[in-house]
Amino acid sequence: MASISGAAAAAPSSGASCGLRLRRDHLPRSSYFRLARPSSITDVSRSCSSSSSPPRSLTSKQSGHAHVHASVDKDPVRLWNRYVEWLYQHKQLGLFVDVSRIGFTEEFLRRMEAPMERAFAAMRELEKGAIANPDEGRMVGHYWLRNPALAPNSFLRDKIETTLDHILAFASDVISAKIRPPSSPAGRFTQILSIGIGGSSLGPQFVAEALAPDNPPLMIRFIDNTDPAGIDHQIAQLGPELASTLVIVISKSGGTPETRNGLLEVQKAFRDAGLEFSKQGVAITQENSLLDNTARIEGWLARFPMFDWVGGRTSEMSAVGLLPAALQGIDIKEMLVGAAQMDEETRNTEIKANPAALLALCWYWASDGIGSKDMVVLPYKDSLLLLSRYLQQLVMESLGKEFDLDGNRVPNRPLTYDSLMQVNQGLTVYGNKGSTDQHAYIQQLREGVHNFFVTFIEVLRDRPPGHEWELEPSVTCGDYLFGMLHGTRSALYANDRESITVTVQEVNPRAVGALVALYERAVGLYAYLININAYHQPGVEAGKKAAGEVLALQKRILLVLNEASCKDPAEPLTLDQIADRCHCPEEIEMIYKIIQHMAANDRALIAEGNCGSPRSIKVYLGECNVDDDMNS
Numbered sequence: 251m252a253s254i255s256g257a258a259a260a261a262p263s264s265g266a267s268c269g270l271r272l273r274r275d276h277l278p279r280s281s282y283f284r285l286a287r288p289s290s291i292t293d294v295s296r297s298c299s300s301s302s303s304p305p306r307s308l309t310s311k312q313s314g315h316a317h318v319h320a321s322v323d324k325d326p327v328r329l330w331n332r333y334v335e336w337l338y339q340h341k342q343l344g345l346f347v348d349v350s351r352i353g354f355t356e357e358f359l360r361r362m363e364a365p366m367e368r369a370f371a372a373m374r375e376l377e378k379g380a381i382a383n384p385d386e387g388r389m390v391g392h393y394w395l396r397n398p399a400l401a402p403n404s405f406l407r408d409k410i411e412t413t414l415d416h417i418l419a420f421a422s423d424v425i426s427a428k429i430r431p432p433s434s435p436a437g438r439f440t441q442i443l444s445i446g447i448g449g450s451s452l453g454p455q456f457v458a459e460a461l462a463p464d465n466p467p468l469m470i471r472f473i474d475n476t477d478p479a480g481i482d483h484q485i486a487q488l489g490p491e492l493a494s495t496l497v498i499v500i501s502k503s504g505g506t507p508e509t510r511n512g513l514l515e516v517q518k519a520f521r522d523a524g525l526e527f528s529k530q531g532v533a534i535t536q537e538n539s540l541l542d543n544t545a546r547i548e549g550w551l552a553r554f555p556m557f558d559w560v561g562g563r564t565s566e567m568s569a570v571g572l573l574p575a576a577l578q579g580i581d582i583k584e585m586l587v588g589a590a591q592m593d594e595e596t597r598n599t600e601i602k603a604n605p606a607a608l609l610a611l612c613w614y615w616a617s618d619g620i621g622s623k624d625m626v627v628l629p630y631k632d633s634l635l636l637l638s639r640y641l642q643q644l645v646m647e648s649l650g651k652e653f654d655l656d657g658n659r660v661p662n663r664p665l666t667y668d669s670l671m672q673v674n675q676g677l678t679v680y681g682n683k684g685s686t687d688q689h690a691y692i693q694q695l696r697e698g699v700h701n702f703f704v705t706f707i708e709v710l711r712d713r714p715p716g717h718e719w720e721l722e723p724s725v726t727c728g729d730y731l732f733g734m735l736h737g738t739r740s741a742l743y744a745n746d747r748e749s750i751t752v753t754v755q756e757v758n759p760r761a762v763g764a765l766v767a768l769y770e771r772a773v774g775l776y777a778y779l780i781n782i783n784a785y786h787q788p789g790v791e792a793g794k795k796a797a798g799e800v801l802a803l804q805k806r807i808l809l810v811l812n813e814a815s816c817k818d819p820a821e822p823l824t825l826d827q828i829a830d831r832c833h834c835p836e837e838i839e840m841i842y843k844i845i846q847h848m849a850a851n852d853r854a855l856i857a858e859g860n861c862g863s864p865r866s867i868k869v870y871l872g873e874c875n876v877d878d879d880m881n882s
């Protein structure tokens with residue numbers, strides 16, 4: 251059992267405890283094997299098809315020595331031939347994918363043919379409505395959002411279509427002021443305050459940054475955390491425009507603590523301003539969730555459904571992404587068209603005609619199928635700044651898994667030696683934008699540790715037509731940006747650093763929809779190649795549970811301190827005394843951290859000593875709270 255404070259794993263303690271332990275059944279570490287990079291197709295087929303994969307030995311690559319491919323081919327003629335041979339173009343979208351700077355070999359492609367075929371087949375089943383998320387027993391239906399005819403039944407088709415109609419109508423009524431706030435000086439909604447976290451915020455933030463017009467009908471801002479100062483800042487910036495603010499609360503589960511806290515804080519701000527929240531509140535959540543029922547009972551302005559077969563990180567084409575975008579005047583139908591066109595293309599089983607398959611294979615080659623290298627995402631366009639943050643969740647929450655499908659296929663199977671294949675999979679994503687990042691960390695990429703590959707996002711149109719300007723004879727600002735991208739790509743490749751380049755004509759709704767769909771499919775195909783369930787997130791639950799246990803301990807500490815403070819004279823307590831009275835001696839470090847946090851917020855008083863010498867401090871509350879609530 252491991253405790254929150256990270257103390258070395260100890261035998262389960264007997265007797266009362268604060269339940270602070272994270273339950274972890276585990277086998278001795280020596281029994282775990284990481285999934286070796288398949289040395290042959292049978293290896294891969296076995297991991298994709300058998301019910302229990304025999305343990306595989308660690309290869310040199312997995313034994314901690316990141317695999318570095320042989321030096322890349324730098325012959326310009328062969329490179330140009332490779333570029334032309336492998337260049338992918340989507341004609342209607344004007345989108346290109348260049349994989350020529352990833353050094354996969356013919357032998358690798360041959361070895362991956364069968365696994366790719368299996369991935370395509372699994373993806374077809376997924377789109378037909380199979381339970382593609384076995385750990386949660388759910389279908390995976392985000393592709394149906396942009397082509398409802400694909401949905402497995404008319405009920406779902408109808409839900410998708412009526413929800414889209416409701417989004418379009420509601421946004422139109424808000425923008426036209428047919429729907430307006432009760433006491434707004436402007437006589438209309440002018441602001442959106444989005445409250446949500448993870449997939450309930452990252453997509454909307456990415457799209458707002460990428461596509462919002464300079465003067466949108468409603469300006470959007472986000473509360474995506476439970477940081478009181480951050481919430482205060484957003485509310486302060488709204489000021490009197492709170493009266494003209496449409497608050498959109500987004501939570502698929504309807505119970506995420508950070509989002510719930512944001513809602514409660516904002517509702518308090520509305521009360522303090524004498525405003526009625528329900529007249530300005532909108533909920534986007536699963537039907538009958540806590541949030542949905544709250545919004546229904548309190549009579550909020552509108553409610554939009556989220557579906558259990560759409561994950562948070564693939565929800566940009568649901569109400570989560572489409573409603574905020576529509577309210578900003580963004581053409582959401584164009585976003586859906588772009589995604590649908592990309593979906594059509596990424597159903598191709600011919601690798602060279604399937605950009606998502608190309609990406610998945612490049613990721614596998616570059617990171618040895620085990621995430622041995624990070625993916626640096628470098629859009630050379632300011633408006634795509636948040637693409638990497640969006641992809642961080644889409645890629646890392648999908649692929650960063652401890653067990654593969656074999657290990658989890660029968661969830662009630664005991665964790666035994668031969669059924670548990672610990673894989674610790676993943677693909678790390680980071681990056682911001684070029685050429686800005688060239689003045690931050692490209693130095694390390696060019697000459698430092700070789701633990702990454704790059705994805706460049708190239709946008710050919712520099713600025714809207716009619717705004718061209720040469721800052722020097724026949725050279726524009728955009729030429730510099732173009733030069734920086736290709737100069738960096740060349741400089742990295744000259745030092746054997748591999749890269750992919752995705753090119754779009756311009757950043758518009760159709761291109762953004764296509765990019766979202768491209769990466770959703772690439773993650774899905776790659777997940778099948780590495781035999782991972784891309785659609786659940788068990789690791790996040792552990793953190794959520796632990797956070798709940800910290801709060802439970804804090805309540806116990808406050809009770810103990812209150813009892814001591816109500817004595818006459820008040821009795822300041824040492825950390826040991828607090829831990830003892832909380833019956834959690836092994837949690838003394840967490841108790842110290844909680845005391846430090848409370849003292850910094852004037853909620854506990856350090857009577858003696860100081861936090862730099864934890865053993866010296868004596869704590870009390872400064873006042874006796876006889877309120878019964880303290881005993882609840």
Ligand SMILES: O=P(O)(O)OC[C@H]1O[C@](O)(CO)[C@@H](O)[C@@H]1O
Nearest residue numbers: 448449450501502503506562790
């Ligand atoms: O939309 P919800 O249910 O509030 O969840 C927010 C986020 O938390 C997670 O469930 C866990 O990180 C994400 O998958 C999700 O996008």
